[in-house]
Amino acid sequence: MRKCGTGLLAIVLTLMIALTGCSPSADGGKIKLRIVTMFGGTDPAKKTYDQALKDFMKAHPDVEIVDESMTATGDDFRTKVKTDFASGNEPDVTFFFTGAEAEPIVQSGAVIPYDELFAKDKAWGDAFSENVKTQMKAKDDKIYAVPVTGFYEGLFVNKSLFEKYNLELPTDWDKFNKAVEIFAENGIVPIAGSLEESYYLIEHFILSAGGPAGHNSKFDNGIHPTWAQGLEQIKEVYDKGGFPKDALTMKDAQAQELFKNKQAAMIVNGSWILGGLTDKEDVEVLPFPVLPGGKANPKDLVAGYTSGFYLSKKSHEDKDKKGLALELIKYLTSKDMIKKFAEANGGVPAVDVTVDSLPTVAKNGHKMVQEASSLSLPIDAQISAEAFNEIRKGIPYIVQGKKTIQDVLSAAQKIEQEKTKK
Incomplete structure (x- = not known):
């Protein structure tokens, strides 16, 4: 989003609008990031996810996150995501399934692979084991989704x-x-x-x-x-x-x-x-x-591991968004956040962290795996x-x-x- 100055003389502002097509923003010129995930409804990790978004916005006061998360049970969530991508209205960040269900999204060219991004930020990329990365690969052998918990x-x-x-x-x-x-x-x-x-x-x-x-x-x-x-x-x-x-x-x-x-x-x-x-x-x-x-x-x-965060190519290449969609994904898939997600939903963490205070049934589930x-x-x-x-x-x-x-x-x-x- 292009940001304009405020407090200018009306005539100067009028000229700017005419020349640049820019208008004052009612939200103070914040960078809007739209995100769609499955952490809605009764999802056990919803509170953890909601707090994470608040914390990210507090650390980035120039960002406003528009959260359109839903429950993944049933067909409504899948239909929404696929419709968004088919219409060119893909979110900046999408948490969705991998595998066959994600093929239309990958083939659309609207999301970018993480392989080079992992290489640029080795601390982030190397936190995920090769086994996890292998399971996340698409048909073209590239990784388009970053997991949180298995x-x-x-x-x-x-x-x-x-x-x-x-x-x-x-x-x-x-x-x-x-x-x-x-x-x-x-x-x-x-x-x-x-x-x-x-x-x-x-x-x-x-x-x-x-x-x-x-x-x-x-x-x-x-x-x-x-x-x-x-x-x-x-x-x-x-x-x-x-x-x-x-x-x-x-x-x-x-x-x-x-x-x-x-x-x-x-x-x-x-x-x-x-x-x-x-x-x-x-x-x-x-x-x-x-x-x-x-x-x-x-x-x-x-x-x-059958779900993860997808990064919009359009958003990532938009200079006005300053790469903040990627920063949000890195934050949500950091070791600390993955540990919190695993504690909330009992899932198997996608990185090597010790999950505290697990009930016996969850420990037995991890042992079963x-x-x-x-x-x-x-x-x-x-x-x-x-x-x-x-x-x-x-x-x-x-x-x-x-x-x-x-x-x-x-x-x-x-x-x-x-x-x-x-």
Whole structure:
């Protein structure tokens, strides 16, 4: 934004406006930085993020941050970000997913890679390990997103409910299956799961069926048979009363509330759920059990780094913005801030810091990642959002018998093939 002098004689000011097209700014000529992130709604790191923006503006009094953050649950956030970029209205800073979902953003040329910026600021760039950087690379082998925390997913359980009904924790399928039956018989929701927003259920049942090879097969060689096997098990659990009665229309946030309030014994979700739990000491996290005939190792996990801060090329090259968008990203991804984010959301920090005061379940989650036999990125980070949503939106039809699994997967495969041709 061009800044103009104030307190000048009216005639001089009028001449300046005429000659430069510049007008006095009602906000005192502050540099506006627009940012869009997932740290909105009920996100456990929202308070940490909000305070970080205040602190940055206090340290940079010439900056005004316009924050348009939203919750990432559902489609609204993804739609907003993609629409902004498609219309040339990209924010100065965007916190978004990586992988297949980010390809349109990367291919737009509207964001710049960090490789050279890391090289110029080695203290900042070297704080991220090569493993982290490798997972953040786009198809062109460049890094366009800087992560804050990674995540792990798994089966979270309310231990007190298992104790009440004399059940062993669901470390294998038999124990899991028995727990589903006993809780359903006693009016306790076995698994707090949204079948309308079924991201986590899909990837865990498929990983359990096919192991990493099946889970990560995408549609490279047709439809991997273990995908149908995994989705069939979702239907079987549904038929046993394993999900809430309104699971077909329930949102993930509502499912989390059921688990939080101990109205449900289990939930398949990610490490971010810990921030919203009030009784963390009663919660344990386990790898999702291997279903009958499944090819997974009992310690296979869905985990990794799948989101980060993107820097607008237009903003970075705008001399009037003085490189402050990059400075904001560096601040939000500094060691101190990453530690604070990890403390808030229970995620795995993207840099080497010690996270203090973690509850036992979070420590066990980090240990689970360290001991994992494999780490797979979520399926929706590996195929296009459109193809994955075809599967996700098909789950309610599958469990009700209104669509066949093969029809749903074939439709998703067709969408993926069309996307990869472009």
